[in-house]
Amino acid sequence: MNVTVDGTPMTAEPGRTAAAVLMLAGRDAGVFCGIGVCFNCLVEVNGERDVRSCQRVLVDGDEVRTR
Ligand code: FES
DSSP states (O other): OEEEEEEEEEEEOTTBBBBHHHHHHOOOOOSSSSSSSEEEEEEEEETTEEHHHHBBOOTTTTTTOOO
């Protein structure tokens, strides 16, 4: 699937979370718990703010923005 991270196009395997895509790109996703509890990994997805990147499975065309 094709996604963008802070405006940079990337390809990723379907089923990857936003946090996984960020880490595969060498970015700090802020993951602490990895199970949706700590809210340390917030990003914006398609304009939706405060999305927990460790919980959001991306789909083709998603746009992720970090802070
Ligand atoms: S890493 Fe804790 S909520 Fe995402």
